[in-house]
Amino acid sequence: MQVEARDAVLLCESCYRRLRRHLEDAADLVGHLRSIADPTKAAAYDRVRVQSSSIEIPAPVAADLIDASNDITTTLNMWANHVAGEDRPGAGLPAGVMADAAHHIVQLAVDVILEDLDALANDSHQIGALCDGVVVVNGGAPEVWTVADAAVRWPLEDSPRWAHAACPKCDLMAVRVQPGRNGRPARYRCSTEGCDWEANSNDDGGLWASVFAEPAPAEVRPHDPRWLTLVDAARLVERTTGTVRRWVQQNLLEPQLGRYWQDDVLAVAALKKGEAA
Ligand SMILES: [Zn+2]
Ligand SMILES: [Zn+2]
Structure with a gap:
């Protein structure tokens, strides 16, 4: 099948959407990594309540989690700097950062990048590098973790x-x-x-x-012809639709799903006729 480029964008539609999805997930993912790396730092983010002494994460796993969350943050901060017109390295996470603080840091960068994503996607000098830093899956324990690498290893629920x-x-x-x-x-x-x-x-x-x-859900009740529309109800008793609506406002008549029960309409009309007489 022919690959269609997204309108006025150098990326194909599916690559653009994958890139956008990984960017949107990045903050949740980093928060998630931080809370697995150190459950005592999960705080409100994951609402994980655990005794720190009962948690034993093998050192290499914890190191991967810390590397991954730091790499993603560095990459996204660098791109946020770029979008803001400042080409300088991105900051990583402060050591021992809480999961919700890490989430906040990454979300700030992501919001800046997403705001400019269409422009970035149109920039032939930038888009390849952005994809390399975000959507490429290197597998194993990569040199620099992308968002996609971390999403494969520690998927979000x-x-x-x-x-x-x-x-x-x-x-x-x-x-x-x-x-x-x-x-x-x-x-x-x-x-x-x-x-x-x-x-x-x-x-x-x-x-x-x-x-x-x-x-x-399927319509609750098969249509019974005695359930009248407003127009049919008015016609039946030779009144205007405005009159029938007024009966509803006076709580004399109660429509169900916009329809009026024939006997009720006749009863109210008879009542009104009696009042008028
Ligand atoms: Zn399919
Ligand atoms: Zn593509």
Whole structure:
């Protein structure tokens, strides 16, 4: 299949979306790494409450966690500096930083980068390097950890559900829906091996939000012709729709799902006729 470049962007659509997803996840991921590396520092972030003495993480694992969270922070701070017009190295995390503080540091950088992502994606001198630092999976214990490396090794728990519609690319019922969090849009990702389709609920004019929406519950009640529309109710008793609405406002009549029970309409009309007489 022909790869289509995102409009006015040097990246193809799926690479752009993968890059965006990893950037959006970076702060949660670093917070997650910090709370596994040192559960006593989890604080409010993971709401992990553990006795520090009961936790034994083998030294190399803890070192990887610290390296990974520090590398990601350094990379993202460097890119945030670049976007701000200052080409200088990015700061890492302070030693022993709390998970929620680490999350905050990374989120600040990410917000700056995301704001400028379309411009970066159009910059042939920058986009390759940004992808190398964020989405490339090196595997094992890499020299410099990317966001994607850490996401593979210590995945974020996001409890996605299966979508009720097929993937628009491979046509299989293999799309997973991850609800939006932290003010971010919901995501749809195909889980078919080799299919890299993904989108969020804002992409393509919000199309995917409707395609992958939870099916609405079936109508509770089959339509009974004695449930009248406002217009039919008014016509039945030879009144205006405004009059019938006024009966509703006076609590004489109670519509259900916008419809009016025929006998109730007749009863109220008879009552009103009696009052007028
Ligand atoms: Zn691509
Ligand atoms: Zn697919």
